[in-house]
Amino acid sequence: MKVIVIGGGAAGLMAAITAAEKNEVTVLERGPRVGRKLAVTGNGRCNLTNMNMDVACYHGEDPEFVRPALRAFDVEKTLSFFRSLGLLTVTEPSGRVYPLSDQAGSVVDVLRLRAADLGVKFRCEFFAHEIRPENGGFRVFSDSEELFAHKVIVAAGGAAGTRFGGSEAGYILLARLGHTKTAIYPALSQLRADNTFTRPLKGVRADGRVEIVSRGQVIAASEGEIQFTDYGISGPAVFEVSRTAATARECAARLDFARFLTSGELTDILRPRLKSTLTAENLLTGTVHNKLGRTIVTRLGYPLAMPVSKLTERDLERVIVAVKRTEINILGHMGMDGAQVTAGGIRTREADPETMESRIVPGLFLCGEVLDVDGDCGGYNLQWAWSSGRVAGLLGEKA
Secondary structure, eight states, rough: EEEEOOOSHHHHHHHHHTTTTEEEEEEEESSSSTTTTTTGGGTTOOOEEEHHHHHHHHSOOOOGGHHHHHHTOOOOHHHHHHTTTOEEEEEOOTSSEEEEEEHHHHHHHHHHHHHHTTEEEEEOOOOEEEEEETTTTTEOOOSOOOEEEEEEEOOOSSSSSSSGTSSSSHHHHTTTTTTTTTOOOEEOEEEEEEEHHHGGTTTEEEEEEEEETTTTEEEEEEEEEEEESSSSSEEEEHHHHHHHHHSSSEEEEEEEETTTTHHHHHHHHHGGGGGOOGGGGTTTBBBOOOOHHHHHHHTTTOOSSBBGGGOOOOHHHHHHHHHHHHHEEEEEOOOOEEEEEEEEOOOOBBBBBBTTSSSSSSSSSOGGGGBOEEEEEEHHHHHHHHHHHHHTTTTTTOO
């Protein structure tokens, strides 16, 4: 049986490898090579899954949609699959799993080599703009040619990461067949913010807690690394809350740079310094990043050369509040180009969660980011790609 897979990303490669175990498979990739986005994921390290897998880490109109695929091809089966390809992995204390080589390219390479070994044909720079069902199969059209397949798997990805091939082409392709999509917006994205605070800290990384606050209510929160940029904030902790921030009309980020200490504990640590010979420049030394400490003090209006002994208890309280509750207004996100994942997509009610087959067009299968599924930061989105790709590649057979 001839099978066409549209999209050569993580889900597409997994679907192609699975389908090629019993069928003749061709992968149609719009870009110059397969696995472009996968090769840069996780800052080039490729966080390919997470040992703490949970349906609660997924989002969309129906997060429960992911459950059958995650059960059919779970983390253990995923790691076993990659071990069979010769990929060695390491698990961090957080549960995140990376290739031992610390190179995303290693993941792309073992997938590509396995696909080639199974006889998968790659057609790069093939822009499939129409799928036309016909008796016994489908015709897939580009501007210059048409290909026949008995089954088609659409793994065209989402709109995020436009520099690496992200686009709305998959949604358009499926819309022509009667599928519909939700609104889409960036997820796992950097955030634009009032940069009077962040610009002086460009390049600084700090551990902390991020809360997204709207109309006085905390609507999202995360903890971990925060990175400062000349346009706002980034880093894993920010990625986790960016989905919520992107859809809020007005919001601010409340930052806690001493999340393991209460305000009282931090006060007890810093109060003795009021009797020292230190200057304000060093008031927070050892508590937070030096540059961050100086920025906090300066933002409060205290000259860096001012003797700490001139500060009052009220002044110390202001500093503590700044360390624990700095708020900066969120102005927006960095668009799809700056996002790692697309929130939203083809409505999951239009696909069978047990097989990934379209409920609208029999013989057509959907997987990966083109669907309305997005996961938290930490390997969840790639696990969805592996699981949904594996199930789609079975072409209706039970896992």
